[in-house]
Each structure stands twice: as structure tokens, then as C-alpha cells.
Amino acid sequence: MPTVNMNVNGEAVSGEVESRTLLVQFLRETLRLTGTHVGCDTSQCGACVVHVNGVSAKSCTMLAVQCEGADVTTIEGLADGDALHPMQEAFRDNHGLQCGFCTPGMIMSALDLANRNSAPSEQEVRDWLEGNICRCTGYHNIVKSIMAGARAMAAGQGG
Amino acid sequence: MHDFTYHAAGSVADAAAKVAGGEDAVLMAGGMTLLPTLKQRLAQPSDVVDLAAVAELRGIQVSGGAVTVGAMTVHDAVANSSEVAAAIPALADVAGHIGDPQVRNRGTIGGSIANNDPAADYPAALVGLGATVCTDRREIAADDFFTGMFETALDEGEIVTAVRFPAPETAAYVKFPNPASRYAIVGVFVARTAGGVRVAVTGAAGCVYRETAMEAALEGNFSAAALEGMTASADDLNEDIHASAEYRAHLVGVMARRAVAACG
């Protein structure tokens, strides 16, 4: 069985996997980082979005072995102790979630946008969320959260 | 997903050797189509040869009026390349409207054209611009590359290395996207090139094709008005829950007129 080595949330980890083991399985089942969710397992919903080498990716559509040597960040890697990341804080402040199932993927996807565009317009946020599905909120408060979170990050409150 | 043996290739030659060495080996680019296919057990390769670490396959070069995009260049890189935007803005536009941001972060031009999904966007850009597909063995004109539904002129184990696009005088792509996946229900790429007008249609039929009647009409008068009343023939067009063949035929005319108008 292949051994895979990667950096997850700043920590070097390694584990035995099968070639076919998905990144999301490695994160959830081997590392027990269950913040990353599986909604569809068919590359559509974005609940599984994490960052691989700084850009957002669907961890249900990557093999763990494709991440050999990579830096992976999951939702668990954002908060600084008890202090939430500004994007997390913005979701809380703006009621950007209901059941919360889509939220980790929404936040990881939103961070990729905020890293490229510190003041996205409403339309830019909506276009960006093409790959993130929410069954609860109707998106309005998610869009508000992301715009506020991006502003907070640009204002230097972390990120 | 059935298990397989995973290999990371270090170079094109290494990838070719590894594919030839496997009993039933496949190449992997970003895995954006391959992994969903394997999950559905529609294929059961013995070996998967990952091209991700092959540096020579990645990158964009603009020179002598042509844009060359390495096979492993992701859609996001083409969409956000200032060089592509300057030389062939329509190409950046095509890449920027494929799927969603996460698909664009990992999906590649080589994987997209080797797969030749009948609803994929890049095939329309390649045929519309009269591009050339470079492989580890030869060069293939786009007109000869896309041979049928999910079929290409690639031989067993042949590796796409790059695509070379000649810059047109003007070009635009307009698609009517499937609202869920963003694949084209119908997409039309129109270009006025040194060699004449080209109108390439994706999504409508089993494989990208050229609307030669529209090309002839635009040759004399390059304006949306020249296509007034023109549609595609509905014979042999795709029919599914998203659109009937007749509706697709109608959309070909509408998208073509919008694309010509967008050429400015």
C-alpha cells in the first residue's frame, strides 16, 4: 500500500492509503478531521472543498496520493485557538448558515475568492459559488457573509 | 472505485513508458473527469499515470501571433492569463466559464480535449480557431482531432503535450449553459481568421462540428444580420432532459448571432 506524506493545517502527516483512497477519506477517516463534509461524492456540491497548495479543490475528486508533498488546509486549520478566522466570524455575524452542512466548503471556497479579490461584488460572489450548493439558506446571507468576510480580511483582521 | 496502481510521471517520456508498461494503464491530468468515471466503475484501469509533476506540460507561451497552452495548464490559469487576454480574449473567456472555480483550479486543457465530451467548451475553441494539437508523436489539426462522441484521433498511449492557437482577427464564444453543471447545452465559437470565418458548435451534436452554411454567410457579411433566420438542422442533434433536438437547433442560430455580435 502506498504511503502518503503531506502537510495538513501546518502539521506534517503521513499514512498508508490505497491508491484509490480519496483525499476526503484520508482527511475524515485517517486523520479524523471531520469538518470537511461529503455531500454528493459526485463533484457537484462543494461540501468537501479544502485548499491544496493554497487553492480550493474538491477533496472528493482528488486522490490522497495526488497530495504527496502538498500543503492542505481544512476548515479545522482556520481558527487561531478560540479566535475564529474573519471569514468564519462573518458567517456567524451574518447568519450565513442554517444546518451548517455546506458551511465548511462555503468558507474554504470563499477564502480562495477573497485571496484573489479583496472586495468582490455581489455578482462576483454569486458566480464564484457555482460549485457550492446550499440546501437551506437561499444563499443571500452566504453572499453577505462572504462580502463581509473579504472586507474584514482586507482590513487586516487576519487571513 | 476499483483499486489500481498509482504512478507519478516525471516527464513525458516517463509517462509514455509507464502507460506502455501497464496492462490497461490510463493517464490522469487533474482527474476531474477520470475520477468521477472511476467512481462510477465505468472504467477499471490497472494503472493510473499522473501527469501533475511533469513541468514541461504546464504553461502558456505567446509568440509569433500564436498562443501555445501546455496540456497540463489548468482552466484557471488560461482564464486569468493577461497574455491570453491580450492575444485571444475569447480563449480566456472560454476557460473562465468552464464549470466552477474548483473545476477550473484542477481541470486541464489536455484532459478536456482528450476526453472530448460532446458538451465541453474547449473543443469549440480549438475548432473555431483552427488550433493545432501537439502530442508526443505528431501534430494534429483540430478539424481532424475530434472524431466522435468521447473519441479523438489520439492513438493508444499518445500524450497531448500542448495546443497551439493562431490569434484570429476577432473571435467570441457564447454558450447556453446547463444551469447545474455549466457544460454547454449549446455553445458557438465564431472567429474571423486569416484563413476565413469559422463557426464551431459544441453541445448540440455528438461531437463538435462546423456550421459551414453560417461560415459562408458570414464570409460575405460578417454581421449577426447575415445569420438572420438561420438555424442548424435538427437531424442528428442531441436530445435529452435538458433540451430537444429542435430546441438545440434553434439555439445554434441564437448563440451564433450573439457570438458574431460579441465579436464587435
Ligand SMILES: Cc1cc2nc3c(=O)[nH]c(=O)nc-3n(C[C@H](O)[C@H](O)[C@H](O)COP(=O)(O)OP(=O)(O)OC[C@H]3O[C@@H](n4cnc5c(N)ncnc54)[C@H](O)[C@@H]3O)c2cc1C
Ligand atoms: C462539476 C463539473 C463541471 C464541469 N463543467 C464543465 C463545463 O462547463 N465545460 C467543460 O468544458 N468542462 C466541464 N467539466 C470538465 C472539466 O473541464 C475537466 O477539465 C475535464 O473533464 C478534464 O479533466 P482533467 O483535465 O482533470 O482530466 P482527467 O479527468 O484527468 O482526464 C480526462 C481524460 O483525458 C485523458 N488525458 C488527460 N490528460 C491527457 C493528456 N495530456 N494526453 C492524453 N490524454 C490525456 C485521461 O486519460 C482521461 O481519459 C466539468 C467537470 C466537473 C467535475
Ligand code: FES
Ligand atoms: S462531496 Fe465533493 S463536491 Fe460534493
Ligand code: FES
Ligand atoms: S446551511 Fe444547510 S446546506 Fe447550507
